[in-house]
Amino acid sequence: MEKNLNKLKDYCNLNFKKIYQLKRRNYSLYTLFFQLLNDNKDDLVRYLQLLYIAYYMNCSEEISLEHFFYLINDHDLNGLVKVYLEVFEIKQNSNFRRSFYRKQPKKVKVPEFKLEDVEDYYSYYVLVLGISEDLFWNIDLSFLISVSVNKSAYDSFISSEKLKLSEERR
Amino acid sequence: MNDITLLNGETFSLIVDFLQLLEFKSTSKDEYEKFNKIVLNGPKDIFDMLRLVYGCYLMNSSSKMLNYNGFMNAFPTELRSINDLTLMANQVINGKKSQQVERLLQP
Numbered sequence: 001m002e003k004n005l006n007k008l009k010d011y012c013n014l015n016f017k018k019i020y021q022l023k024r025r026n027y028s029l030y031t032l033f034f035q036l037l038n039d040n041k042d043d044l045v046r047y048l049q050l051l052y053i054a055y056y057m058n059c060s061e062e063i064s065l066e067h068f069f070y071l072i073n074d075h076d077l078n079g080l081v082k083v084y085l086e087v088f089e090i091k092q093n094s095n096f097r098r099s100f101y102r103k104q105p106k107k108v109k110v111p112e113f114k115l116e117d118v119e120d121y122y123s124y125y126v127l128v129l130g131i132s133e134d135l136f137w138n139i140d141l142s143f144l145i146s147v148s149v150n151k152s153a154y155d156s157f158i159s160s161e162k163l164k165l166s167e168e169r170r
Numbered sequence: 171m172n173d174i175t176l177l178n179g180e181t182f183s184l185i186v187d188f189l190q191l192l193e194f195k196s197t198s199k200d201e202y203e204k205f206n207k208i209v210l211n212g213p214k215d216i217f218d219m220l221r222l223v224y225g226c227y228l229m230n231s232s233s234k235m236l237n238y239n240g241f242m243n244a245f246p247t248e249l250r251s252i253n254d255l256t257l258m259a260n261q262v263i264n265g266k267k268s269q270q271v272e273r274l275l276q277p
Contacts, residue, residue: 045206
């Protein structure tokens with residue numbers, strides 16, 4: 001069973017290159033993918049739908065949701081949740097990230113924003129956060145998101161420290 | 171195998187089929203959300219375990235006639251122990267074809 005789960009994880013492995021290719025291949029699935037990704041609810045059906053789209057991206061043939069469910073029907077709910085978390089979720093409880101959150105004063109407010117397609121992610125990750133192009137297009141999604149969240153925590157900390165220093169000088 | 175027969179004679183299986191899960195979400199949203207929460211956080215007590223089994227009833231029974239209270243009343247008395255319900259809840263979440271569950275549900 002563990003072997004099957006690892007196989008499924010490999011088949012659902014994602015990066016932005018594959019997501020961008022999906023935009024041309026199946027636009028409705030592409031928009032659904034970002035809707036589900038931004039939904040952020042802990043929902044089994046949402047997990048299954050995202051895994052289906054990830055599997056679809058890795059599959060050269062067209063595959064329906066029903067067929068995907070048929071293929072994974074011998075997997076248990078717990079195992080599928082594990083695969084979902086490995087493919088889509090950021091590494092939780094990162095000490096590195098937490099140390100910067102703690103020191104961040106509350107008065108620096110970052111506006112809330114949503115990343116709704118590959119272009120948004122590219123603008124934010126590559127142009128704003130300075131993540132390399134190669135990493136952006138080729139590395140695993142969960143790795144990339146974890147790195148970007150760490151980087152953004154670090155940047156927020158540095159800019160708030162700079163602000164504090166400039167206020168002290170005045 | 172792994173079928174439960176209620177006191178009213180209805181039979182359903184303890185299997186979670188993903189297409190049925192999708193339909194479950196669209197037809198019984200409230201019950202689905204309870205089921206979803208228990209699967210993701212783990213059952214906390216005997217009622218959570220029974221709620222998981224009830225979710226399987228709503229997914230797999232052909233009639234789906236019973237509400238939760240009706241289901242509790244119709245649940246076989248010989249399967250109501252904590253131990254049996256733990257085995258069944260584990261079967262729903264982890265899907266392992268436990269020999270203990272098979273033995274438990276054999277007629």
